[in-house]
Amino acid sequence: MSNQPPEIELPPITFLADGENEDEKQANLDAVLPSPGYPSMALLIADSITKRADLIVLDYSPQMVKLRLQIDGLWHELPQQDRGSGDYMLASLKKISNLNYLERRARQEGEFAAEFLNAKTKFNLVSQGVPTGERVVIHVNRKRPSTDTLADLGMRQKMIDELKEHLGRDSGLILVSTLPGDGLTTFYRGVLDAFDRFMRDYYSIEEVNRVEDEVINVNPITFDESAGQTSRSAVVELLLKEPDVLVFPEIPDGETFDYYCDLANEHEKLVLARIPAKNSVEAILRVMALKPTLSKFAQALLCVTYQRTIRRLCEKCRQPFSPPPQLLQQMGLPPGRVQSLYNHTQPPPPEQAVDQNGKPIEIQICPKCSGLGFMERTGLFELLNVSESFRKALSKTTDLASLTNLAKSEGYLSLREEGVVLVAKGTTSVQELQRVLQK
Numbered sequence: 001m002s003n004q005p006p007e008i009e010l011p012p013i014t015f016l017a018d019g020e021n022e023d024e025k026q027a028n029l030d031a032v033l034p035s036p037g038y039p040s041m042a043l044l045i046a047d048s049i050t051k052r053a054d055l056i057v058l059d060y061s062p063q064m065v066k067l068r069l070q071i072d073g074l075w076h077e078l079p080q081q082d083r084g085s086g087d088y089m090l091a092s093l094k095k096i097s098n099l100n101y102l103e104r105r106a107r108q109e110g111e112f113a114a115e116f117l118n119a120k121t122k123f124n125l126v127s128q129g130v131p132t133g134e135r136v137v138i139h140v141n142r143k144r145p146s147t148d149t150l151a152d153l154g155m156r157q158k159m160i161d162e163l164k165e166h167l168g169r170d171s172g173l174i175l176v177s178t179l180p181g182d183g184l185t186t187f188y189r190g191v192l193d194a195f196d197r198f199m200r201d202y203y204s205i206e207e208v209n210r211v212e213d214e215v216i217n218v219n220p221i222t223f224d225e226s227a228g229q230t231s232r233s234a235v236v237e238l239l240l241k242e243p244d245v246l247v248f249p250e251i252p253d254g255e256t257f258d259y260y261c262d263l264a265n266e267h268e269k270l271v272l273a274r275i276p277a278k279n280s281v282e283a284i285l286r287v288m289a290l291k292p293t294l295s296k297f298a299q300a301l302l303c304v305t306y307q308r309t310i311r312r313l314c315e316k317c318r319q320p321f322s323p324p325p326q327l328l329q330q331m332g333l334p335p336g337r338v339q340s341l342y343n344h345t346q347p348p349p350p351e352q353a354v355d356q357n358g359k360p361i362e363i364q365i366c367p368k369c370s371g372l373g374f375m376e377r378t379g380l381f382e383l384l385n386v387s388e389s390f391r392k393a394l395s396k397t398t399d400l401a402s403l404t405n406l407a408k409s410e411g412y413l414s415l416r417e418e419g420v421v422l423v424a425k426g427t428t429s430v431q432e433l434q435r436v437l438q439k
């Protein structure tokens, strides 16, 4: 054995550098390829693609660099790097993004691309000095389907049919909700996509600086807050066009929300509004906290549709086990109904991957999920159909538990109950369900 550092085998990845013109792009790439930061950059970027990461975050402190990947909404720590090699890697990342690698304080934004695993992936890099050092965030622009349908997102057909019934009504109010940052945009687009696109006129009323991605059947109408316009003033003009359905991505305040309800109750429009919350019942309480006119809200509200994302077990490496009766009981599953449940597989950390003599043994990493045990996400969904008795209860109480109990007595299934179905099917694990429900 020599004292040479071990030769690192680099993944077959090809980078495409950014630059003002082709010459500069080539010059940036030529500068990076032989640089000492290249191998660790190639390993990191290839790793992010293999593991289907959405974000890479590098935190530079005086001694160390912490690296983590966000995969299916969850953070995964990577081994730390010492500051020296981390600095070389960052210089390469900045150079390939056509940024000034000597600048460590001012905010810089750039982009690059990489070809790996038969696909081209684009990356957006933002670096900025922070009190403890520097933070670098790299967005991985993974290819996704342009619009997921509700079925793609994992909603049961029966629930889709029920929701479509509401979406087909002439008037009323539908609330769409998720946790903040938990796939709200994707779910919202899925709901809009479920409209019968040929039959009616749909308009989405959006602030000009917060415009949503376009949905094929919905016409965007913008208003400009800086010019004193509001969603209400935008709608007043729009009403002349006799729209059928009005969609509001935001609920700014109770007074504006009253107007949304007027549109539903008096102008007989179907109104869809979006609000972040922990579940369907809480979404209603969040609206009530804005102090709208309760009678208008109760009259307008048809239903709340809610999504929470949950990771799917990797079907190649998930581990079956016979659930003890106690666990089945806790989950509310009758004994004998489910023979096996599944856990995710995780390879042991490198320090434990040794034989009795302390020699490293080769661990088989699942090629499908790269040893993460999970592959992509699906949704847990709620559909709260608002009944007359629920409307009456809204005018008497804002107690989450009693409203939830009333809804349950009328057939509403909570996230937990929807989740148990996914666990019983082997789509996800008990542990993952618990993690998601604790949010």
Ligand SMILES: [Zn+2]
Pocket: 314, 315, 316, 317, 318, 366, 367, 368, 369, 370, 371, 372, 373, 374
């Ligand atoms: Zn796997």
